[in-house]
Amino acid sequence: MTAATTATTRTATTPAAGAVPARAVDLHRDHGRGATAVRALRGVSVAFAPGTFTAVMGPSGSGKTTLLHCLAGLDRPTRGSVHWGDTEISRLPERRLAPLRRRRIGFVFQAFNLMPGMTVEQNVELPLRLAGSRPERGAVRTALAEVGLAGRERRRPAELSGGQQQRVAIARALVTRPDVLFADEPTGALDRATGHEVLALLRAGVDRSGQTCVMVTHDPVAAGYADRVLLLADGLLVEELERPTAALVADRLGRLGTTGGPFPASRTEV
Numbered sequence: 001m002t003a004a005t006t007a008t009t010r011t012a013t014t015p016a017a018g019a020v021p022a023r024a025v026d027l028h029r030d031h032g033r034g035a036t037a038v039r040a041l042r043g044v045s046v047a048f049a050p051g052t053f054t055a056v057m058g059p060s061g062s063g064k065t066t067l068l069h070c071l072a073g074l075d076r077p078t079r080g081s082v083h084w085g086d087t088e089i090s091r092l093p094e095r096r097l098a099p100l101r102r103r104r105i106g107f108v109f110q111a112f113n114l115m116p117g118m119t120v121e122q123n124v125e126l127p128l129r130l131a132g133s134r135p136e137r138g139a140v141r142t143a144l145a146e147v148g149l150a151g152r153e154r155r156r157p158a159e160l161s162g163g164q165q166q167r168v169a170i171a172r173a174l175v176t177r178p179d180v181l182f183a184d185e186p187t188g189a190l191d192r193a194t195g196h197e198v199l200a201l202l203r204a205g206v207d208r209s210g211q212t213c214v215m216v217t218h219d220p221v222a223a224g225y226a227d228r229v230l231l232l233a234d235g236l237l238v239e240e241l242e243r244p245t246a247a248l249v250a251d252r253l254g255r256l257g258t259t260g261g262p263f264p265a266s267r268t269e270v
């Protein structure tokens, strides 16, 4: 297969349940009710194989963040289901979902979301503390070394560059060794060169440690680091691109009629 090989599917592969760290089946998500309800997702089925890097793309408002949040257990579907391995998480009460999410899911945000009053080390050990385990200094140092920040443990976020702060956020997301790392526009607040360092780091985590990674991005060049691109439009999965190149992704986004401009999801009575 060439790098430009594409496959168009409306419902992505249905895999063997337990082998897949995250999948969604017929996912619907409405925001609000009645005449002003927004149908952000309108029946998305997708699976993420272990050790793969997937980019989620599509016009602004097409449902990317909603999909990521539902997959990560940060939002609830209106209809359909989300599964982590053999566990359906979409109907779990929050008191059961929260500990599972802390153990099995890592999340990286565009704006880093570090705790400004804490040191780098304290930020990275936070998920371990929240999970109720006594943070092993070794685990935190290893996570920081993996993102190239050994020796910065005692710094505060404000003393670091944007790229370094995002690397701390990645170390924090990976310190629990999650089944899936979700990243919502992780390079959106970074300059191009620094963004590439962060993308190379995510790619290395997939290649070296078999990490499963799912990233929302608007940038075709960023998507070129992934194994697969899912293209959303108007709350639907409209295309999958295997082994994407930046040029191919830019072309497909262009055909969707936008490179990131407004493209609102359906507003209908539900």
Ligand SMILES: Nc1ncnc2c1ncn2[C@@H]1O[C@H](COP(=O)(O)OP(=O)(O)OP(=O)(O)O)[C@@H](O)[C@H]1O
Pocket (backbone or CB within 6 Å): 031, 032, 038, 039, 040, 058, 059, 060, 061, 062, 063, 064, 065, 066, 067, 264, 265
């Ligand atoms: N909490 C909410 N309440 C009402 N509408 C919402 C809410 N969250 C998202 N939406 C709407 O749902 C649709 C999908 O939003 P979402 O943020 O998932 O899209 P997106 O593809 O990530 O957009 P962008 O690229 O602009 O970040 C949009 O029309 C958005 O306005």
